[in-house]
Amino acid sequence: MVKKYSLLLLSIILIFGAFMPHGKSVAATESITISTDFVNVRGGPGLSYPLIEKVYRDEKYPIVKEQGDWIEIQLASGQTGWLVNWLVTKETNSNNMGAHPNSEPTDNTGIVNGDTLNMRTEPSATSPVIGKLTYGTSVSIYAKQDNWLEVGFSNLRGWVSSEFIDSQSTSVSSGPTQKSKFTGTVTANSLSVRSSASLNSTLIGSVTMGQSFTILEENNSWAKIEYKSGSFGWVAGWFLEKDAMKSQARQAVKESIITIIYSGTNIRNRPDVQSDVVERANQGDTYTVKSIINDWYEIILNNGKTGYIAGWLVSTNGTNPQIVKPGAEEYLKNKTIVLDPGHGGTDKGATGASGTYEKDLTLLTAQRLSDKLIAAGANVYVTRTNDSYLQLASRVNMARNYNADAFISLHYDSNIDPSVRGMTGYYYHSYQQSLAESIFASTIGQTKMQSRGVRFGDFHVIRENSQKAVLMELGYLSNPAEEMIIKSSGFQENAASGLYDGLARYFKENP
The missing domain is CATH 2.30.30.40 (SH3 Domains)
Structure with missing residues (x-):
């Protein structure tokens, strides 16, 4: 009897939800899947509403309705609640505006090369997110508009940034490619070779300073080379000295x-x-x-x-x-960047298996990154330059007072399980997400750390920050093997280089 009553109540709620006067109503068969570790469910469509429950990764819930960036879902208890739409994957039927069940099949296919990729209703970063694609997903490509591709996956169809799709056919071009007859000499200590012209594409090899290669093609700031006999890949072109410049060497x-x-x-x-x-x-x-x-x-x-x-x-x-100034540095020149080495003074932060203090490593990473950014012409401010304690509000105030173009809070993680490892990027507000994704992708590629993804994080320095702010957890001090890696000078250099390159890429795309 109770079960029948619950089913009747659920049906009534869904039927009435379809006719509510505010928000976008959706069919009862639409649902969402949680795509991050956990999401707060609130009593209304806004952060000011009370928290009523938490839901967790891979759990599925039916949609009642949508309003702006918020989705109302039906909880297992029969109660409804609201959560933000950028932390979930939306699954739709043919009644959803994002679905095109009658679309003709296409031979143009692509592979997602980023950790997560937002699918939107229109070719614009401000249009609503209707779903998320994960790394390695194969999609059908229907159309191209500027830097956007219209793609289909399952019964969902929408627009994604072309940079995060590796095209598997020649019908739809993902960017202007030019043939080149130059020879390039590597100017970086170690330069990653990738499967396509993107920092988010698969890492397939590396080359070292002084090696020279014929540049086969150029795509924006990327160069295609034969990095070993019979093997081809893409490298960042700003780390290649073309033969036309060699008279200066x-x-x-x-x-x-x-x-x-x-x-x-x-x-x-x-x-x-x-x-x-x-x-x-x-x-x-x-x-x-x-x-x-x-x-x-x-x-x-x-x-x-x-x-x-x-x-x-x-x-x-x-x-x-x-x-x-050459290469990537042009995108960093005159940008105002606030670096925030986490913890300090009496606040040691996490303590490593062998006694390493998080506060010491975050300061070391910030110093290395600051050097690189200053050399590129950026205006750099560091919240603390020695072993001192600084309140969280003061760190956020620096970002506001200097009108920072980017705020990066640097941290190292800990867990009671010593086997946990990897790097995580966090953002709180939707306007911070693209910065977090850019920095994270580049730093993972440079350090070769295990990826734990980019997630929503409820941390003061990003939650209370009106600027574009991210928090990076660069590795686990509680993992003895990872502790040895992240306190090494080699890792510190690679982490600083990855953060630097990620910022350059972000400002290139968001001048």
């Missing part, structure tokens, strides 16, 4: 003087932004130039040794050319 110069433009400028042991810093110079310091290597000046230091300084950080006095 180790170029001898007449005596010339350079003057430092910014205090705290790094002088490095090699002509690369990822090499070690040997000393720092202040505004107005002058040095004699010994030679020019690509975009760097080899200079004579006060102790008689030589070092290297990025040519775009100095002014010249003499016949040598003024070097301008």
Whole structure:
């Protein structure tokens, strides 16, 4: 009797829900699947409504109606509640505006190359999300408009960013590709080779500084090379020195003087932004130039040794050319970035299996990343530069006071299960999600860490932040093996490089 009454009540709720005067009504057979670890269900369509329940990954619930970015669902108890639509995957029938059951089949197919990919009703980042696709999903491609593809999966059809789809056919082009006859020499210590021209595509190999390759094709800022005999892949073009520039490599110069433009400028042991810093110079310091290597000046230091300084950080006095900023750096120039090394002072944060303090590692990562960003011409502010405690509100205030283009809170994770490992990216507001996804994808690719994905996270520094803010958990100190990795200088360098590249990619797409 109780069961029959419950079914009758559920039917009445769904029928009346279809005729409610506000929000978008949907058919009773539509449902959602939770796509993150957990989601808060609230009493109404907004964060100000009380929390009534939590639902968890892979659980399915019928939809009652939709309103803006919120979906009302039917809970197992018979009660209804509201949750945000970007944390769920929507499953629809033929009555949904996103479904096209009568669409003609297509031979154009593609593979999703990102962890998660939003499917939208229109080719616009502001249009409603009707579903999410996961890495490796095969989709049918129906049309292309600017940087968007209309794709179909199961009985769902909508628009996705073309950057996150590897086309498996030639009918729909995912971007302008040009043939090239250049040779390129790798200028980074280690450069990832990927399956397609995207930071989110599969990592298939790597090449090292000094290696030269014929550039077979170019797509935006990416170059296709034969990285080993019979194997082809894509690398970031801003880390390749084309043969047209080779006359500048180790170029001898007449005596010339350079003057430092910014205090705290790094002088490095090699002509690369990822090499070690040997000393720092202040505004107005002058040095004699010994030679020019690509975009760097080899200079004579006060102790008689030589070092290297990025040519775009100095002014010249003499016949040598003024070097301008190359590659990815152009997207970071003049951007205001606030870095937030988590914890500090009496707040040690997580403690590793061998005693490593989270507060020490976050500061180290922030310092490395700050060096790279300053070298690229960004305006960088760090919430703490020593082992001191800073309240969460003060960290958020820095982002607002400096009108930050990006706020990155750096952390390392812990779990009572010592086998848990990997990296996680968090955002709170929908306007923070694309930044989190860009930074996370690049950092995972650079560090080769296990991916735990990009998720909604209820953390003060991103929840109370009106700027585009993300929180990165870069690894688990509670895992003894991972602790050894993440406190190594190699990992710290790769993590800083990944964060740097992710920011550059984000600002390239969102100038």
